[in-house]
Structures are given as C-alpha cells and as structure tokens.
Amino acid sequence: MTPIKPTIEFEDFKRVDIRCGTILKAAEFPAAHKAAYQLQIDFGTLGILKSSAQITALYSPESLIGRKVLAVVNFEAKQIAHFMSECLVLGLYKTGEDIVLLQTSDNQVVNGTVVQ
Numbered sequence: 001m002t003p004i005k006p007t008i009e010f011e012d013f014k015r016v017d018i019r020c021g022t023i024l025k026a027a028e029f030p031a032a033h034k035a036a037y038q039l040q041i042d043f044g045t046l047g048i049l050k051s052s053a054q055i056t057a058l059y060s061p062e063s064l065i066g067r068k069v070l071a072v073v074n075f076e077a078k079q080i081a082h083f084m085s086e087c088l089v090l091g092l093y094k095t096g097e098d099i100v101l102l103q104t105s106d107n108q109v110v111n112g113t114v115v116q
Contacts, residue, residue, distance in 0.1 A: 017074035018090070018115035019043050020104055026061035031081035037061060038083055043073060044112030049086040052078075057098040068109060070102045 021041040029036045035056040042048050051071065055064075072088040079085075091099040 015074075016072060018070055019046065019073050019111075020068055020109050020113045020115070021049070021071055021087075021111050023064045023067045023069060024048065026059075026064040028061065029081070029083065031083070033081075036080075037064065039064065039089065041069065041071060041087065041089070042111050043071075043087075044110055046073060046112045049073060050084060051087045051089050052080045052083055052085040053089045053091075053099075054097070055089070055091065055099050055101060058094065058100060067101065068104045068107060068111075070104070070115060 021043040023039055024042050025038075025040040027038045029038045029052060032052060032054075034054050036052050036054045037056060037059075039051045039053055040048055041051060049071075070090045072090065073086075075088055077084045077086045090102040092102065094100045
C-alpha cells in the first residue's frame with residue numbers, strides 16, 4: 001500500500017486546475033520514450049489541448065475517441081520528443097504500469113467543467 005503524501009493546505013489544492021474534456025483525436029506516438037498516444041482534447045471554452053498519455057496497455061486509439069476524461073490544464077507545457085504536451089490526463093495504476101483513465105460517466109458534463 002502506498003503511504004499517504006504530506007498534508008497540503010486547501011489553497012494548494014485550489015491552484016490545481018482539473019477539468020473535464022472530450023478526446024477528439026488519438027494517435028500512436030512512436031517517438032515517445034515509453035509507449036504513448038498523442039491526444040487532442042476539447043475543453044470547451046478553454047479550447048483544444050494536446051497531451052501525451054502512456055495509456056497504450058488498456059486502450060486503443062479508436063476506443064479513446066469521445067471519452068470524457070479529467071486532466072490538469074494549468075501545468076507548463078512539456079516537450080516530449082517533437083510534441084508539446086499541454087495538459088496531464090489523470091489516471092490510476094491498475095497493475096504494474098497499466099493506467100486506467102479517470103473519467104466522468106455522465107456525458108451531460110460540459111467540456112471545460114472545473115473539478116471542485
């Protein structure tokens with residue numbers, strides 16, 4: 001079992017901008033050091049952001065299209081090979097390095113909705 005991380009202030013949590021978005025495109029990313037996909041995610045009025053996600057073990061590119069996912073949108077962009085990742089898609093480790101996406105099961109949630 002993973003130990004609990006150090007306590008943070010509520011103000012620290014409020015600085016993290018986690019939003020709901022819909023995956024529009026997903027493509028193989030052979031230039032990535034670890035197996036990954038390049039994603040384009042619609043965050044409504046925030047726009048479309050790109051992400052590199054190491055989720056190839058449990059998802060195919062086709063199965064990702066239309067999924068409502070949660071992502072941190074206020075990290076600095078990160079260069080991964082020739083690709084700029086603009087947000088961090090959130091997930092949980094299932095087994096080993098297999099990641100299960102955090103997503104909403106309610107398709108009525110509007111893209112760009114902030115996690116409170």
